[in-house]
Amino acid sequence: MENTFYNAFDLERLDTEATYPDHRSAFQIDRDRVLYTSAFRELQSKTQVFLSGEYDFYRTRLTHSLEVAQIGRSITSWLLASSDYLSESFYIDPDLVEAACLSHDLGHPPFGHAGERVLNQLMSQYGGFEGNAQTLRLLTKRIFSEKRQGMNPTRAFTDSVLKYKTLWSELGGADTPPKNHFIYDDQHSILDWTMGGNDFPPEFPAGEARDAFKSLECQIMDWADDTAYSLNDLADSVRAGFLTPHKITLWAEQQDLHPVQVDAIESLLRAIRGNRMDGFVGKRIGQHIRATTLEQDVNILSPHTNRYRYRLQIDPDTVLCCKLYKKLSYELVFLQTGLKQLEFKTQEMLEKLWKAFADNCLQPSHNQHLLPPTELQEINECESDKAKHRLLSDYFASQTDLSAKKLYLRLFDANAGSITDLYR
Numbered sequence: 001m002e003n004t005f006y007n008a009f010d011l012e013r014l015d016t017e018a019t020y021p022d023h024r025s026a027f028q029i030d031r032d033r034v035l036y037t038s039a040f041r042e043l044q045s046k047t048q049v050f051l052s053g054e055y056d057f058y059r060t061r062l063t064h065s066l067e068v069a070q071i072g073r074s075i076t077s078w079l080l081a082s083s084d085y086l087s088e089s090f091y092i093d094p095d096l097v098e099a100a101c102l103s104h105d106l107g108h109p110p111f112g113h114a115g116e117r118v119l120n121q122l123m124s125q126y127g128g129f130e131g132n133a134q135t136l137r138l139l140t141k142r143i144f145s146e147k148r149q150g151m152n153p154t155r156a157f158t159d160s161v162l163k164y165k166t167l168w169s170e171l172g173g174a175d176t177p178p179k180n181h182f183i184y185d186d187q188h189s190i191l192d193w194t195m196g197g198n199d200f201p202p203e204f205p206a207g208e209a210r211d212a213f214k215s216l217e218c219q220i221m222d223w224a225d226d227t228a229y230s231l232n233d234l235a236d237s238v239r240a241g242f243l244t245p246h247k248i249t250l251w252a253e254q255q256d257l258h259p260v261q262v263d264a265i266e267s268l269l270r271a272i273r274g275n276r277m278d279g280f281v282g283k284r285i286g287q288h289i290r291a292t293t294l295e296q297d298v299n300i301l302s303p304h305t306n307r308y309r310y311r312l313q314i315d316p317d318t319v320l321c322c323k324l325y326k327k328l329s330y331e332l333v334f335l336q337t338g339l340k341q342l343e344f345k346t347q348e349m350l351e352k353l354w355k356a357f358a359d360n361c362l363q364p365s366h367n368q369h370l371l372p373p374t375e376l377q378e379i380n381e382c383e384s385d386k387a388k389h390r391l392l393s394d395y396f397a398s399q400t401d402l403s404a405k406k407l408y409l410r411l412f413d414a415n416a417g418s419i420t421d422l423y424r
Contacts, residue, residue, distance in 0.1 A: 001088060001089050002089065003089065003090065003091060003093060004089055004090050005086075005090050005091055005092065005093070005306050006093065006156060006305075006306070006307075007305065007306075009155065009196060009304050009305050010154065010155055010156040010305055010307060011026045011154055011155070011156065012154065012155050013026075013152050013153065013154050013155075014140060014150070014152050014153065014158070014190075014193065015149075015152050025093075025095060026154050027093050027095040027096040027099060027154065027156070027157065028095045030095075030096070030099045030151070030153055030154055030157040031095050031096075031098055031099035031102065033144050033151040033153075034099055034102050034103050034106070034139075034151070035102065036144075037106075037138075037143045037144055037151075038143075039106050039138055039142075039143050039398070040062075040065075040102065040103075040106065041062075042398065042400050043060065043061035043062035043065055043105060043106070043108075044060055044061075044062040044063075044400075045060065045400035045401050045402045045403070046060060046061040046062075046105075046108060046109075046110055046111075046112070046400055046401055047060070047061070047110070047111050047112035047115075047401055058236050058240070059232055059233075059236055061105045061108060064105070064228060064229065064232065065101065065102050065103075065104065065105055066102075067228045067232060068101040068102075068104065068221070068224045068225050068227075068228045069097075069098045069101035069102050069224075071101070071224040071227050071228055071285060071288070071289065072094075072097040072098060072100065072101040072220055072221055072224040073094045073097060073098050073101075074289050075097070075220050075223070075224060075289050075292055076091070076092045076093070076094040076097050076220065077094065078289050078290060078292065079091075079092060079292060079293075079294060080092070082290075082293070083293065083294045085294050085296070085310060086294070090306075092216060092217065092220070093217075096156055096157060096160060096217055097160070097217050097220050097221065097224075099157055099160070100157065100160035100161055100217050100218065100220075100221040101221050101224055101225070103135060103139065103161050104132075104135065104161060104163075104221055104225060105131070105135070106134075106135045106138050106139070106143075107130075107131045107132060107133065107134025107135035107136070107137065107138055107397060108131040108134070108135075108397075109129075109131070109134075109396060109397040109399070110346075110350075110396075110399045110400055110401045110403075110404040111343070111346040111347075111350070111401060111404070113131075114343040114346055114347055115346065115347075115350060116129065116130070116131050116180075117179075117347075118347050118350045118351060118354075119350070119354075119393055119396060119397065120177070120179070120180070121177075122350075122351070122354050122393070123389060123390075123393050124174065124177040125174050125177075126385070126386045126389035126390065126393075127168055127184050127185055127186070127386060127389075127390060128168045128177055128178065128182060128184070129393050129397070130164075130168075130180055130181070130182050130183070130184075132161070132162075132163050132164055132181075132183070133164070133168075133182060133183040133184050133187065134393075134394075134397050135161055136158070136161060136162065136183060136184075136187055136190065137184065137187070137394075138150075139151055139153050139157075139158065139161065140153065140158065140187075140190050142394060155193070155194055155196075156215070156217065156305075156307060158190065158193075158194050159194045159215040159217070159218060159307065160215055160217040160218045160221060161218065161221070162183075162191070162194060162214070162215070162218060163181075163211065163214065163218060163222060164181045164182055164183055164211045165183070165191060165200075165210050165211055165213060166181065166182050166183070166206045166207055166210050166211055167182060167183060167184075167185050167187075167188060167191075167206070168182045168183070168184055168185050169185050170182075170206035170207075171206065171207065173185075181208075181211060184390075195301070196301065196304055198300050198301060198304075199300075200213070200300070201300060213299070215305075215307040215308060216294075216306075216307050216308070216310050216311065216312060217307060219311065219312040220292075220312060223288070223292065223312065223314060226322055226326075227285055227288040227289075227322065228285075229326070230322045230325040230326045230329070231281045231284050231285060231288075231325060232281060233329045233333070234268070234277075234281070234325055234328070234329060235277045235278070235280075235281050237329060237332075237333045238272055238277050239277070242332065242333045242336055243272070243328075243329075243332060243333065244272070245269050245272055245273055247332055248265065248268065248269060248272075248328065248332070249269070251328065251331065251332055252265045257324070258320050260317045260320055260321060261320055261321060261324045264321040264324055264325070265324070267280065268280065268325075284321075287318060288318055288322070291314050291315035291318035291319075292312055292313070292314055292315075293312075293313045293314075294310045294311070294312065294313065295310065295311055295313050296309060296310060296311075297309060297310060297311045346401075346404075349404065349405070349408045350396065350404065352408070352412065353396070353404070353407060353408055353411070354392075354396065356370065356411060357370055357371065357392060357395075357396075358389075358392060361376065361379060361392065362379065362385070362388045362389070362392065370411075371395065375391065375394075375395050378391050379391050379392065406421070
């Protein structure tokens with residue numbers, strides 16, 4: 001049965017001429033193209049909470065993305081079963097939501113948000129670096145095709161990963177470089193195409209207000225992501241020994257908690273003491289899924305697509321619990337001394353690697369062929385310094401935790417590395 005929720009506006013691709021007959025739906029093609037890219041496979045060795053490779057039971061960006069995708073699909077199933085707005089011939093496409101969830105962390109560099117901050121600082125005069133903007137760049141310019149022209153995504157899929165719709169220069173640019181939550185200036189044309197040429201009205205100024213203007217699938221992806229990392233990060237932290245009943249109790253006593261948050265802490269403590277974290281996480285994920293409903297909306301894009309005719313509503317108490325668990329993980333785990341020391345080390349590694357490559361690869365007269373031939377040729381063909389730096393940031397963002405460590409040792413440790421080693 002045809003799904004009438006989507007129309008030609010949603011299904012249009014960036015390059016309308018590069019389309020071919022296929023037995024799959026447009027969104028199945030989007031999802032499959034993501035699954036078969038090296039960028040997706042590289043997530044298996046990129047930090048989620050703990051550095052990848054520490055232990056094999058910790059989540060990586062890859063396992064996190066798979067869990068987000070499962071939650072996202074479950075939300076679409078729940079909404080179809082529970083919302084009066086949807087039907088068997090009018091529903092949110094689960095393949096589209098899955099594609100968004102699988103893609104949402106593609107642009108993240110090695111070493112988690114620490115690596116993202118370092119690259120943003122190093123690119124502060126050249127357009128900045130942001131994980132979500134990098135995801136958009138990969139999908140539209142860098143992955144899948146042999147000529148590195150992107151995977152030619154549909155408009156609905158492109159919009160589903162656009163968590164932020166504010167340009168780098170609109171948040172300060174080189175004068176006061178923004179910390180995060182932006183897209184690159186040269187992605188303005190992609191944003192304009194995604195919006196169907198519609199300008200943002202005054203009620204959506206640059207920044208948080210505009211970034212809140214998300215498609216329905218992007219909202220589902222965002223909530224699935226919040227669900228996964230607020231709960232699954234707790235489970236990893238408990239198993240790693242960072243979260244204990246004693247630490248959590250002392251921390252909770254210092255917080256001004258809402259009654260539902262008090263219950264949430266007590267539920268977590270019971271699960272830890274009873275060694276039932278997997279059951280706790282599974283039950284809470286179910287609650288997060290069933291906490292979603294749809295409401296109608298009217299905005300600049302609602303006449304063009306059902307993706308903006310409806311908004312995702314989430315039960316306020318569930319949101320409070322989600323924020324509580326994220327704050328708990330941040331203050332008791334992410335700020336833990338051991339993790340901060342490792343974070344410091346990875347920042348130093350990336351900065352030293354960047355300087356070596358920038359000094360030796362961005363000017364033909366200094367070129368020592370440290371980059372692989374393909375990347376080196378692209379940089380040499382660039383006319384602007386800004387474009388060269390963007391390609392260098394592409395190279396670093398594509399590194400995994402492991403490959404970045406090996407690269408560092410290869411260049412700076414006299415006893416490491418061999419001519420026969422694989423390199424990237």
